[in-house]
Amino acid sequence: MLTIFRARICNFPNPENAQDFPDGFLAVSDTGKISDYGKWDKNKQKQYRQKQCKIIDYSNYVIVPAFIDMHLHLPQFHLRGHYGVSLLDWLKEYIIPAENTLTVPEKTESFIRTFFQEMWRSGTTTALIFSSNSMHFTDQAFKVARKIGFRAIIGKVMTDNKFSSMKMPVEKTEKSIRESIELYNKWHGCDDLLYYAFSPRFGPAATEKLLRQVGDFAYKNNAYIHTHLAETTGEIELIRNLFPRYKTYTEFYYKNNILGPKTIVAHAIYLKESEYKLLAKTHTKVAHCPSSNFFLHSGLANTQKMEDYGIQMGLGSDVGAGPSFSLFTIMRDAYYVRNIPPAQAFYYATLGAARALGLDDRIGSFNKGKDADFVVVKYPYWCNKDVSRTRLLSQLMFRGDDHLTIETYTRGKKVYQKIG
Ligand SMILES: [Zn+2]
Known part of the structure; x- marks a missing residue:
């Protein structure tokens, strides 16, 4: 059985560009693997509803790789x-x-x-x-x-x-x-x-x-x-x-x-x-x-x-x-050392590090078959679902901290939930 996390999904497959699905989803298997992700369009909705998958609605939140x-x-x-x-x-x-x-x-x-x-x-x-x-x-x-x-x-x-x-x-x-x-x-x-x-x-x-x-x-x-x-x-x-x-x-x-x-x-x-x-x-x-x-x-x-x-x-x-x-803080300081675009900072905090450690076959980004390690993040104040990708990543990087982390998952299992 799959669990579908419906949210804004951001992924950082390379230092130059981020993927952003403002109305997106992440499908996670019982074994804690990513089975699918992308745009939560009509076809996907039909497909996963027919399979009677559990759907968790985080559409007011952003999900990024852990x-x-x-x-x-x-x-x-x-x-x-x-x-x-x-x-x-x-x-x-x-x-x-x-x-x-x-x-x-x-x-x-x-x-x-x-x-x-x-x-x-x-x-x-x-x-x-x-x-x-x-x-x-x-x-x-x-x-x-x-x-x-x-x-x-x-x-x-x-x-x-x-x-x-x-x-x-x-x-x-x-x-x-x-x-x-x-x-x-x-x-x-x-x-x-x-x-x-x-x-x-x-x-x-x-x-x-x-x-x-x-x-x-x-x-x-x-x-x-x-x-x-x-x-x-x-x-x-x-x-x-x-x-x-x-x-x-x-x-x-x-x-x-x-x-x-x-x-x-x-x-x-x-x-x-x-x-x-x-x-x-x-x-x-x-x-x-x-x-x-x-x-x-x-x-x-x-x-x-x-x-x-x-x-x-x-x-x-x-x-x-x-x-x-908080890696948000570290990303921000990396920017103060040298002007790098937010997408690049996110890459270094996720897939870039996974590659450096030789663990990119398992973690660091959303790809089918990888471990479902991800974070559910709140939009910073004055920032909502309608903001552009660039503005969202910039807001997270410059204003983010552990207070934005709502839930953390490793291998599909929730290991942290913010209280209150
Ligand atoms: Zn040291």
Whole structure:
């Protein structure tokens, strides 16, 4: 049996154009797959009424594909909005002390559950997530995600290089690798929703030995790698001092084998021409995190350059440095970094990110056979069914926030409903 969601349907199959069916529908099967979508014309009405499908009338609402967050940190989400002078100060002052306390599984289940629910509340159903250094905490994150049905790529943070006075955990290289592989074996692809990403925190906190071992394992097993790159000038200075034989930060990653089509680097702000070339050559993906970059005054990523080089990207909230889970907010900030049309911003928040993560056969857009991951969104005030596509997307992008999210569905199942 199919369920028909009648609504204004917007879909973002490419960066240039959006599809818009002002009186549209989305047909979802019992198994949570998209069976059809488009214009709710007489033929479709007759066809689906004859089949006695359940029809849910959302004609006063807009339905868009659910959002994909390409970069955020589970142990930091309660620390959003803490003022910090710069990335390294903020890490030292707030983040590292907090991450170090999250190790007891019994105490952390509700914390983790809230994190996933906050994403659903914002219309996000898929995320690439940094956990903490704790194997148990990371294991617990997977358990909670499986229990509630959240789609996630999660990784335990790896740090085996003491680079500052910061109380960042310094693991033995072997232990860090062993625990990560154990988690990978247990969780990667254990169902259709969960994957593992090897997650060296960032260049200064990793040894060359660790990166090489991660790179070799990931290459042999086609595994994800998730890390940060060139977020601040201070970080680049650290790389220069710690690893002087590399010409650039990106070359440090490249020569230690961690760049590739399944590697996602967050931020990528301060890059030289040769570094864009290395990212493009290795088909490495970028998580563009404009809100976090504004918050910590890290700088502006050159997304035009990334597009020119054909580097695939998506958007990341980078919670907790980013103050909001809402991809509407991140899209708006992406526009403030560089003037991009709303349809393009929506593409990066949906199918663009799915492609970057290699999950576009299942999510990111409305296509027959894909998982029915979507968000029911309210029209912003002073905006109604009659507005043009361009105006609607612009209004959602500039005025949208989690208050516009009415319901969120993943694989056809309602996982969030706004109260009141
Ligand atoms: Zn981050």
